[in-house]
Amino acid sequence: MSVSLNDVMVRYPSAQTFKFGDNATLSAELLALVRSGQKTATCGALRDYPEGSPDTPVVGRQDIALEWDDRPALVIETVEVSTCRYCDVTEDFALAEGENETLEGWREDHRRYFERNGGFDPEMELLCERFRLVEDLAVEG
Amino acid sequence: MFDRVLIGKGIVSSSNVHVDLALTQMTALSAPVEEARFCVFRM
Numbered sequence: 001m002s003v004s005l006n007d008v009m010v011r012y013p014s015a016q017t018f019k020f021g022d023n024a025t026l027s028a029e030l031l032a033l034v035r036s037g038q039k040t041a042t043c044g045a046l047r048d049y050p051e052g053s054p055d056t057p058v059v060g061r062q063d064i065a066l067e068w069d070d071r072p073a074l075v076i077e078t079v080e081v082s083t084c085r086y087c088d089v090t091e092d093f094a095l096a097e098g099e100n101e102t103l104e105g106w107r108e109d110h111r112r113y114f115e116r117n118g119g120f121d122p123e124m125e126l127l128c129e130r131f132r133l134v135e136d137l138a139v140e141g
Numbered sequence: 142m143f144d145r146v147l148i149g150k151g152i153v154s155s156s157n158v159h160v161d162l163a164l165t166q167m168t169a170l171s172a173p174v175e176e177a178r179f180c181v182f183r184m
Contacts, residue, residue, distance in 0.1 A: 042183040055181040
């Protein structure tokens with residue numbers, strides 16, 4: 001039996017909710033990578049985080065990643081936040097995102113992602129986040 | 142006269158949002174209020 005989002009929000013009252021990926025298949029893949037420990041970083045277009053937005057990751061805050069159907073999946077804690085242009089993303093960060101084995105693969109996948117989510121420019125600013133897994137809500141106990 | 146009120150916060154200028162509507166009741170207005178929850182994607 002899965003835990004409800006309300007119950008999780010009570011335990012993590014400062015948490016914001018978000019989803020990995022922009023579709024059900026990608027979301028499931030990224031959640032699996034986090035659970036396996038392969039994915040410890042993520043990014044998004046800086047334009048999606050207006051100044052003062054509560055959705056902006058904050059170092060030390062624990063946020064709730066949702067399954068695509070809105071069930072709570074994971075609790076993560078942000079350990080580092082930085083901004084970087086897409087074209088300046090390092091291989092170290094790209095590989096920490098977990099879904100690619102090369103920087104070129106990261107660039108290709110993320111170019112497509114941004115093209116379908118508001119537009120792509122190689123010099124676009126990204127909000128880059130490193131995080132640690134705090135709790136897998138699919139694990140009972 | 143409004144029959145309901147939409148309140149919310151988040152990004153409305155980008156396609157990179159998911160909108161989840163939840164109904165709550167605002168007694169001061171005597172009208173149901175739809176609270177919009179925006180969920181940002183992270184890649």
